Amino acid sequence: MKRIAVFTSGGDSPGMNACIRAVVRTAIYHGVEVYGIRRGYNGLIKGELFKMESSSVSNTIQKGGTILKSARSLDFMAPEGRRLAFEQLQKYEIEGIVAIGGNGTFTGATLFYEEYGVPIVGAPGTIDNDLYGTDFTIGYDTAVNTALDAIDKIRDTADSHERVFFVEVMGRDSGYIAMPCAIGGGAEIVLIPETKTTIPDVISTLQNGWSRSKTSFIIVVAEGDEEGNATEIAARVKEAIPQMDARVSILGHIQRGGSPTASDRLLASQIGIACVEGLLNGKKDVMAGFVNNRLVYTPFKDTITKKKIINQRFVRMVEILSV
């Protein structure tokens, strides 16, 4: 390969820049030219490509967001969009692509590979960590630390006012963010899509706690819990215990931003290198990830269809630690 390209797509996550940087420098290290594509698939369709040098990524490793911008692309989901995208690749003589993003990104990538045979290697860039094929996604560790830092602040108030706080963290389909936040935040209860904690369970844990003179509680709720979001759950508990002094805090978008942690920079850098070296070694239609500290390339199809299971020992931990 003489020339590759790199883009970011889907929700931004901290460490995407560290990954772009690794892609750019690894390409240059191996004597391969590298182009940046702005705004993901949309930018590819429109031809927003530009040559990147080592200095293009100077002083970016510590930055949140993505210097290549990101966007979700409806156009690329249509055959016409992919045709235009392929024409741009031909025009710029791009022989391989590194796609940094999540499941939506990889769904597009595998379609594109099937139709046009363009070698694409993916990097798991999403704060949600719910991607099969890697223990950790780029941005996950930072998001968890940001949420935990917020919970530490909230506990100051919970403790001072002897209140119950329902804290909603990101996670539409999984409790990956909620779980370490609950354990690390010293929460008494955690509600995640993967487990069936019901409103009566919450009520009995609270009453049990009060009976042991516990005066403040943190309840962590993944936004996608089957019992509802934090506001809904708090309302239903309040109905049963009207005298409860409760508050709801929705952490929201702050979880996406910020300077990446050491772990995320390291992971993003390793994966960036692995994507480029994978491409050079003939990998295609796969995502690079680390499972049990070993580099693995997982077919996009598997990352899309298989489900990563949250460690069941975590569920038990919350129970033990809030004794």
Added chain:
Amino acid sequence: MKRIAVFTSGGDSPGMNACIRAVVRTAIYHGVEVYGIRRGYNGLIKGELFKMESSSVSNTIQKGGTILKSARSLDFMAPEGRRLAFEQLQKYEIEGIVAIGGNGTFTGATLFYEEYGVPIVGAPGTIDNDLYGTDFTIGYDTAVNTALDAIDKIRDTADSHERVFFVEVMGRDSGYIAMPCAIGGGAEIVLIPETKTTIPDVISTLQNGWSRSKTSFIIVVAEGDEEGNATEIAARVKEAIPQMDARVSILGHIQRGGSPTASDRLLASQIGIACVEGLLNGKKDVMAGFVNNRLVYTPFKDTITKKKIINQRFVRMVEILSV
């Protein structure tokens, strides 16, 4: 005076512990005994007093929340509550009180003074900064920095996705938190109760920005803005500009907690000293504050009835700096 007491009341704010610490140690320094009262006026009524030593406040200066707990008290607003409170003070032979809190706290304090003549000196402990009689309240600087840190994170996403973000910060009656967040966060627009920025103003600023190729926007909204909260304002703007890619983030309770900044620790320590030394010098029915770097004692009546005006030069700054 041989013995004084200290309590915190109303919403907790970072630096309250630094203030308690200063009160305790200044009393001891001057050979005065000091009691802590738990849970504000409620605890006073119930007799939750305990003797404090220098070591009671060791390693607390850096902690958010309040080690004395806080609560809002309905009972104290009734004459019977104040009578019970006074009996507790007599029982414990308390001759003066330092009350750390906001306007609600001081309203109770001045009533109490009028009825029972108990000397009380107040410390302005609230993140809102809307207290007449001091340039800065204890906790304000920390709250602003916490909010600003969140806005920095949000801007990573705003910038990466070229979106409009409506960020709601605390401030039911004032823009004290919103204003420095807007200036320091590089916001294009700020909506605060003190100024009449209308929805059409927001729309025209956005359109003006897009026409100059600006692609992302931060709009800071004080929760008590007369145009509504951030969710409402965003919905109304979206009605006029349906194609706008906008998000709302409500920072909420994280603004109350966290380790106090250097400024807040310094202010809280100075005010704690000033409260005790004020009491010893015969001050009563006043709040200690700093105006233009000078210590002033302001009658509780004034802190309750007079309005502190936000600096008008700040309003102009947002306009200039988002050019």
Added chain:
Amino acid sequence: MKRIAVFTSGGDSPGMNACIRAVVRTAIYHGVEVYGIRRGYNGLIKGELFKMESSSVSNTIQKGGTILKSARSLDFMAPEGRRLAFEQLQKYEIEGIVAIGGNGTFTGATLFYEEYGVPIVGAPGTIDNDLYGTDFTIGYDTAVNTALDAIDKIRDTADSHERVFFVEVMGRDSGYIAMPCAIGGGAEIVLIPETKTTIPDVISTLQNGWSRSKTSFIIVVAEGDEEGNATEIAARVKEAIPQMDARVSILGHIQRGGSPTASDRLLASQIGIACVEGLLNGKKDVMAGFVNNRLVYTPFKDTITKKKIINQRFVRMVEILSV
């Protein structure tokens, strides 16, 4: 087992409190009494034991340092010291111990087990990460993030003044802290005990960089590098390149403190649980750790004598990423 004890020993590390908390609550969860021992082996010899309840560890998970205090003990290294320690255990009817610390701690523990048969399970609490038997030690992730945060600040100045900065991080025998700091901090060079980077190597990397118009450099030095500490190395490079504008920064003790990261809280909590459940299941003379995400108990002898090897792919990464 009816009653166990827990202590911390050796250098403190962030997450020790989270580990103590997990030990205490897991014991209570399983109906076992738990005593805290203050000041490590010294306190054990002197009988500084006290009963701990669930509330003894409330609101401690986020705190740096150790609520049980720590100390290095010479007395315990002598037979007389261990005899006195054993008498205390008999007096308090302690049947098992969780020892949180590093190699020094475990050396004492295995001696104690050999002589008196006291079941001890160890938790790897040290920022250095150089313990065989676990991929990560408690406190390591926090220390790396603290050091990296400092390097981010230093780069602001390095970049503004176009200077060379030699930053010394902890690591007397290993580059475990230095390596992720170098990769995550975007350093051009890293000097660690495990690799032979010489002064001429440093000089040639600098000159090579200047020739490619690079104007600022971060060089991360593990304190125990065989070429000397950061001050010595900087002096030797300066001798060869007198016109170099260089500064040295020794990060020092800040790397030991601070609130633990999410990863460290999670690891410490898991290990604390594993230590108690290990004891209850008959484990003794071993350390609990995680290797490739699996819980393993490693004999103290192995943790003391075997060497954990730093991943060689990291060495290559610095070279690629500073291209």
Added chain:
Amino acid sequence: MKRIAVFTSGGDSPGMNACIRAVVRTAIYHGVEVYGIRRGYNGLIKGELFKMESSSVSNTIQKGGTILKSARSLDFMAPEGRRLAFEQLQKYEIEGIVAIGGNGTFTGATLFYEEYGVPIVGAPGTIDNDLYGTDFTIGYDTAVNTALDAIDKIRDTADSHERVFFVEVMGRDSGYIAMPCAIGGGAEIVLIPETKTTIPDVISTLQNGWSRSKTSFIIVVAEGDEEGNATEIAARVKEAIPQMDARVSILGHIQRGGSPTASDRLLASQIGIACVEGLLNGKKDVMAGFVNNRLVYTPFKDTITKKKIINQRFVRMVEILSV
């Protein structure tokens, strides 16, 4: 005025970018062209000028360091250097300058004004805060918070190991950084150039503390204290008390970097505006600053020759609060 220029000079400080941003946007707001000069006076001499637009300073308000780079210039101290600099200004038709820096910067500026009549308004950009004519300099609040954050971490270890820590902070001529760090960090002793605290004073405070069962101590030392730096002072105390378990930590360069605090962004923005509007209103040979919340322009001569005095009430505070 039709065209002005801006540069940064001397040691970098957090908030310099916020100030540059305000200068650029205020100029544009008033219809004035603005040029950036790279590398301070050196760049001016060499003609490193470039036109800046509003977008040149987008997304910079939160960044440490200076996007215009900084340097100390020997050449400008010679008449020949100033002559070359003036020629560049004529070539680029620059009619006024905003100089962001400290005393060295202003010494050059006033010389330049005297010889060539170029209107220059200065912005106080230095972490040291020892500039007459402003209560606070740009970067000071951030530096203090960074140092305090480090002291909070160090206290975790001091407390866990019951040690004495000598922490050295910046301040060659003043205790401006040391003082709030000592008060906010809960230090028992502070040594600054402005006061005569002797080694025997330190020893007696330590012994007094131990006699009251205090087990750990933080001693903050300004690098320019007349008794020596932290290492020297610690050695002298250790000589008198050999059994003392003491450590030294020199915070060093981390104090210069990092994202500016809210206060620093606000101050920097206000001063940037004031510099440009001052120039437009005919100000020259002065520094813009805030004294007691009011904007004042102080002649460079006064900022150079007059001494700002540290508030004496702070000295007494350390004594009271460590009781």
